[in-house]
Amino acid sequence: MLPIRRDLRFDLPPERINNWHAAGPHISVFMNTLSLFFPVGERFFIHSVRHYRERIKDPELQKAVAAFIGQEAMHGREHEEYNAHMFQAVPQTVGMERMVARLLGFVQKYTPASFQLSATIALEHFTAIMADGLLRDPAILEGAESHYAAIWNWHALEETEHKAVAYDVWRAVMGRNPVSYVIRVGGLIVASVILWGIAISFHLRTIALLGELGNRSGWRQFFRYGFTRPGFLRKLVLPWLSYFRPGFHPWDHDNSEFLERIRPLEYRYAKTEREAQPA
Ligand SMILES: [Fe+2]
Ligand SMILES: [Fe+2]
Structure with a gap:
């Protein structure tokens, strides 16, 4: 499965x-x-996968890594815009994002690269299972504002498409032992406790x-x-x-099978509506 970078x-x-969510502000927030x-x-x-890039011999995995980096960079760009709306509406959320950045900066500085990659594959597992839940059950986004529904759909699809890339890098460099x-698994436990602790607060x-x-x-x-x-959180266990x-x-x-849904989304969102209608 070779992921594709899409500029949407x-x-x-x-x-x-x-x-934006039909179930109200508590879910939206x-x-x-x-x-x-x-x-x-x-x-x-991106940083933790890039660290091991030179050690990957398989040319297919090399290509997948490049696409993984491209996809995550696009997600980052679109979620920056998403978050900017949040910062406008609730300025205190700026400090929250900064706190996450400081925490990850600390991990990058003081923990071994193998631990960083293990945290990455753990969080990629987490995004992949959330994405699966979201794509599997239409009730998850039912009635949501269409642009917000689209960005979550797109992100879920690409997370599915590249769900094994960081993991395959892990296997290539760390082996199975x-x-x-x-x-x-230590990475999953630590990452889950920290992620949920911070997210709930x-x-x-x-x-x-x-x-x-x-x-x-x-x-x-x-x-x-x-x-x-629909039991979105229960179904993650x-x-x-x-x-x-x-x-x-x-x-x-x-x-x-969910990946077949990418095409129509690409078609609809490759160009912004604003670009399509010049002022
Ligand atoms: Fe992503
Ligand atoms: Fe990802």
């Missing part, structure tokens, strides 16, 4: 930033909180800043959406655990 733009309407991690996180992924297994803080912390029906909607129907299988590979779970 989504023209997100800024006024909908905290209420939750997804926005994840977006806060993307531009800096994706730069971290007990030590690489321990670093790999950002979510609560942003909801509080919007004055929605006491909105019980908003929280009910959030928990229903996350844990019962089993796929998350699959990573602990010693022989795990991202394509053990073949969901490549």
